[in-house]
Amino acid sequence: MPGPAPSPAPNGTVAALLVSHDGARWLPAVIDGVRSQTVPPSAVVAVDTTSRDESVALLEAAFGEVVAAPGPTTFPAAVQLGLEQMAGVADPPEWIWLLHDDTNPDPNALAELLAAAERVPEADVLGPKLREWPSLRRLLEIGITISGTGRRELGLERGEYDQGQHDEVREVLAVNTAGMLVRRSVLEGLGGFDEQLPIFGNDIDFGWRAAAAGHTTVVVPQAVVFHAEAAHRGLRRTPLTGRHTHYQERRAALYTLLANAPSRSLPFRVVRLAMGTLLRMIGFFLVRSPGQAFDDLAALVSIYSRPGQIRAARRDRLRTLSPDPAVAERVQGLLAPRWLPYRHGLDFVGDVLSALTDQAADVAERRRAAAAELDPSSMAARRPPGGASDLDDPDSVEEFEDTGLLARFVTNPVAVLLAVFVVAALVLARPAYGAVSAAGLSPVPESVGDWWRLHFESWHQLGTGTDVPAPAYLLPLALVASVLGTTLTVSGLLVLAVPLAVWGAWRFLRVVGRLVSPLGAPRWLLLIGSTAYALAPVVAGAWGEGRLGVVAVSVLLPWLAHAALGFADPAADRRWRAAWRSGVLLSLVTAFAPVAWLFAALLGAVVLAAAAAIVPGAMRDRSAWGPPAAAMGVVPLLLAPWWLPALLTGAGRGLLLDAGRQPGPAVETLGVLTGRFAEGGAPAWLGGVVVVLAAAALVPRATRIPVLVCWVVALVAAVVAAVLGQLSLSLTAGPAPAGLGFLLVVLQAALVAAAVLGGLGMVRSGAPRYLVLAVAVVAVAVPAGGLVWWGFAGGDQLETTDEPEIPAYMVQRAMTAPERGILVVRGDTAEGMNYTLRRGDGVTLGEDEILATTPEDDALTSAVRDLVSRPAPEVVDALADAGVEYVVLPVPADGAVAARLDATGGLTQASADRGARAWEVARELDPDAVEGSGSWLRRGLLVLQVLALVWVLVLCAPTSGRRYR
Amino acid sequence: MSVSPTSGRRAAEETRRRIDVTLVLAIALPLLTIAASLLVRPDDAPTPSYAPEQSVLTRSTLVCPSGDSDALVATTTDASGEVAARVGDEESRVALSPGRVAEVAGERPVVVTGEGDLAPGLVGGRFLSPLAASTCREPAPDQWFTGVGAGARHRSVLELVNPDAGPALVDATVYGQDGVVDAPALRGVAVPARGAVRIDLAATLPRRDELAVRVTTARGRVAATMRDLYDQLGAGASAGDWLPAQAAPATSQLMLGLPTGSGQRMLTLANSGTGEVRAELRLVTESSIFSPEGVDDIVVPPESVTRVSLSKVLDREALRDVVGIQVTSSAPVTAGVRSFVDGDLSHTGPGEPVGDSAAVTPQGSKQLVLAGASRAGTVSVVATDADGQVVAEKDVDVVADAGFAVDLPSDAALVHVTTRATSIVGSIVVSDDGAAVIRLPVLVRDSLVADVRPGRP
16 A cells, blocks of 8 residues: 655645435535535535425525436436536536535545545545444445455445544545545546446446556545445435335346456356346345345346346446556456355355254243343342352353363363263264164165155155155255265264254253243253253164164254244244244154154143143133144144155055164163163163152252143153054054154153253252252263263164175166066065065165055065965066066075975076075066056145245244344 | 232232142152053064965975885875886886885886875885885985095995986085085086986095085985995995985984994084084983983084994993983084994984874884874874785874884884874884884975065065
């Protein structure tokens, strides 16, 4: 930057050019400002574009004659009129100082600008520092530029205060027309402002053109002008701005970019702006600003539908373009850096995410505030004591915020223990690293496309073909796997399950603690509670068996409960938003564990009935019972492509199963209470400790009611389990118990929450220290014992690879076409035989439930029976028609059956692993063997699902638009 | 906060009532929850096993090994008619009637095919002199021979017969004293359609230790028999008999029928598993089954063969009483007893429990030995001579944990054994010019249709 070297004073004169339109609100101050300049302009030319208020009178009183312009005169045209007016006088001024009717210059503004012009003689355009009017200290602009997406880049934080942090004269691409000091020769030489940009964006365009012509624009922060930004904020509406200021701004941005950008980058920009508009529209929809989204689209259409306009503008700019390549390079340097739009995108996503996660967190705060408002004398109105009086509370660690992060971490035993727990969980989860399969978990398909296909297809080429719908959890898995890949998705879920559950449980318990007591629960209590809960799927045996549904539910449940706390929010609109959020989360949980919906419905009914009994009038308000009902209603809507076809195809039993390989894990008597499956779980007494603590939690009187609420949840879960536990679902391949995994997790969650609340009650009611210590030691045994058990015995069943049972060459052939099935017949004549018809890469995750609930194909069963007992050529034909290329008897093969197949015409021996036997069906396979017709109903339901999902997601998203607070 | 006395009292009453309600709930809710979770009952139905359906047997095949005497065939049904008998490429019809024993001439292996009414209950055998006995058997996919020799003094010849029109392929695994014996010549042995292959083990894998051979069919159907020859040093002529086959290793096996006389007796055990096996020896007499004193457990190393001389044990006990040997082991093994008595070789193999069995027998004095009854019951024995005349008819009341011996007339040519309320293991010991042991086979009367259902994917 050029220093303050002495230079010849501008020997020319300055004329102020003030454009006004209905500015009577601000004009008195503006006129005052102009008059009080320490270096007053030699002349003031006022142009009024037919104001309907007393603007003209004010101006005339101040500056004499006012140039009257017709109503729809644009800002560029008004400036042009003013210039013409000046050209009329004998000694036209060298400098023009542009002022708006809502810009109030500081008394030194012009003096500083002129001084800068003297110091920087090459400067042709000078701009002041714009500050907000009337707040006076907030920075609005200190020079502007434009990003590749057309965003007006200010280089300032939102609402940044002026503390002199930007006070240096520097070259910029453009400055605002409000307070701009420009050489008249330059302004006229460039043809003034572009008429195509009536109000917005003509400053950037002008600056860009000036820079491209080799002129220099500098910002002079010492000169201060206060600006009301009346038009931009919609305070002023003119025929030119219309109702859609956003449209005008966006249109100006697109126009500026396309008119000024170098020709070689033009095609790229055209495509980029179109795609960018779509992306922005999605963003606007997400924050529920459809108006802005459509404004964006309209601006794009307006510009793209008139390419002639851009061509003319570009021709026009060629006239003044500097041929010097150094100039083009300098312009490039003045534009916003390339990465800037991506950072803005990231910021946007971050804002939305933090708003999403935070919106329920302060429900306790809001309830307390609402209670305080109703009854200022109540406990709720008292601020929780803090600072020195509360030093014995571990929470007060938060107060030492000035110490370093590391020091705070190391000196906080709870944080250290939490970190140790998370690291231990990550290490102990090592059996799940990489590709895994287990007793309850089929291997994942190679590519995520298989999952998408399963989700979208209504006819699956599995077995002999089936129209049983794929389970609903494939959609979230496929969404994640589209980014991470299938292996990493499943492995990641298993590995991160415990840390994620700790996170969710911690947040939930913290809010619940605050709901119950103004101080909230002590952190050590949160630590014990959340770690005990997070280990629930592990010690239950679900993790080791690879029961993905139970694991996913344990991760999601705290978030669902957290969202459901929003039903207790004092504000009705927040309750409704909680409804949509809970609805989406409940749908997600239900997708992994269909029993969840049943449970939620029953729990909702119980809670509403209890609420109606306690507060008889409460249920008359629709916003009290409506949100929970809406959350329940969202689930069938979002899961319709699964539920409805499942019921219609007779696979409704699948809606009561745990996800994964069937049969699901059995639960023994009391196992629901101790949180253990019949096999593979940690010792049951460890779960018994939780039950005892939860029962003991009923003792402290202060927290008895919230603990009772937890027990109500537990009771409902136990009752649902008792009913479902009576069922034995007959699947195609034998009986299976109903899936109780979800109820197991819910019961654990309820008991842990009860225990934590009871602990809170005990601590807050001033129980003796030794008692607190004794209870804490017993409670710590639960997560600690769980971890130790996990380290020694858990997760052994997770396998990184499946033992190949089928020769690789057969699988390779099977993957080439759906009709190349492999009939695998196990067992022997004496004990009974069973068969599976394997296609493609075998049964992968998501296909288990389809196959388990697909009705038996009697024709195939009888064909296989004939095949193993009295094979004849007709049986071989039937196999070819059913799409069977190979018949495999795995180890140990029944020799008698094998001998029969050896002697059967149409079957030729195929190579197989030692002890196994295999034959190839030497017949033409029917290429349509597993073809089937898709269902239009399901396609329609899928469309409905997508629409409903978008709708609900938009409804539950936080409104981050500043205008829609 | 100012509260009027009346409202304060009311508030206190309300508080008391609320406390009461919460107290009641605090007791009731946990109890109800526990009660509800007590109602969760696991589905404790045992995993069902699906028995096959029985269907009429319409075709059966018996294969008799080669030998320089006629093969004998009989039916145990009430039907009369003809069965097909093929010797090499020559096919002939053989007339059968109830109780009669028919002869099929030819030294090469004989394949007898019964169809229709004559398919069920077909029995056969071939007997040589000095006495050697083989039972004609259905082809089997998996057969074990224990106590095989491949040396100069003790040598065995494996005969593989393919009764079908398609080729067959056989794999044989050989276990020796020190583990699995590498025998590439016995891998993938092709047996031509309707042909036979004879493999002299002493020629293909000469070695001196005791062997066990597992013959598995990799393709088609094959009946395997093992002819065993034994030279006593200095005796000149060799003695021979057939080595009985066993379908699978077992943890408990009864070897019934020990020829009387003096000589050496050898028990051979083979362990095909990968862990060491401890086996216990028990003796079966006509009154009891007991462990002999001073006999240690037999340790069989993994994948190998161990042999134990029984001479001492049997000499010390009153030999006349002992009718068989029981071996129980910690893991499945195969077993066999070789007796070289009075210059003649005979083998006693593990028997299978039967409910209905029959065997053709050669001339000579015979004793039927029974043991291993599953529970107390009655065994009926009917013996007919070659013309179908009943020469003996006896009912034996059997109990578990004891052996029984029934003397049969020497002209009995067909012995038919049926049981009531029990199953039994049995052998017929024939002594004439030498001795031979004939195990009672399981008679195939039905064809089984497997229960087939969709499996778990």
